Amino acid sequence: MANIPDNVKWYLAELVEEIKIEGESENVVHNNLVLIRADSPEEAYRKALAKGAELNDVYESPDGKQVRVTFRGLSDLNAILDELEDGAEIAYEEMTGVTEDEIEEMLPDKDQLGVFQSDDSDTPDILEEAMRIIRNSEHNQ
Template sequence: MIGWYSVCMLFESEVDGQPSEEPLCEESVRLIKAANSDAAKMVADSLGVELEHAYSNPDGKTVRWVFKGIVDLQDLCESEIVSGAEVFSRMFKKGQPGR
């Protein structure tokens, strides 16, 4: 059965091709419709590469956003997405980093 998956993807910036010790990173949550989690992962990996891009910053340096991988993949257990549908959740204890 085809269903929906949420995938959290990690991207990392490089400036002029030089990785930084503390690079700027982005997590992006996307929806993917697929037959199973393996198919969803394949789609997500392809999408991640497609989303890589580069541009010149105000200093004239080239900033490149590189797909680093999938952080999390969740089966939404839904065949249809409707208003209010949960697309991502994360359990944590109060006081953990990031909260």
């Protein structure tokens, strides 16, 4: 088990939810990053699972199709070692053997950052972002 300092009070949970729409062959999977306040890793784990269970839902889409959201589990759970404040490190990812071109590919223009994306972004932009994420994840293996 990881050595977690006693003063840790915040954890970062990655909750995996699957979305299936009636009549659609493809699913959609979200990896949601959620802050968890807990006094121990075990408590953080229990609270993360409970938070994930809250994602389970079945509803009807505007076009009358059943939508099922299912919490599939945790993909990760990490302690946040810094106090939560401006500039605090929440998590990090380590990669080795990354080329200059691969680094450049990780750095989108300002207007491509999520916070600056419009809600009406079209599918090709989403596919490009998905491909960028896949390429980056291949380098982490």
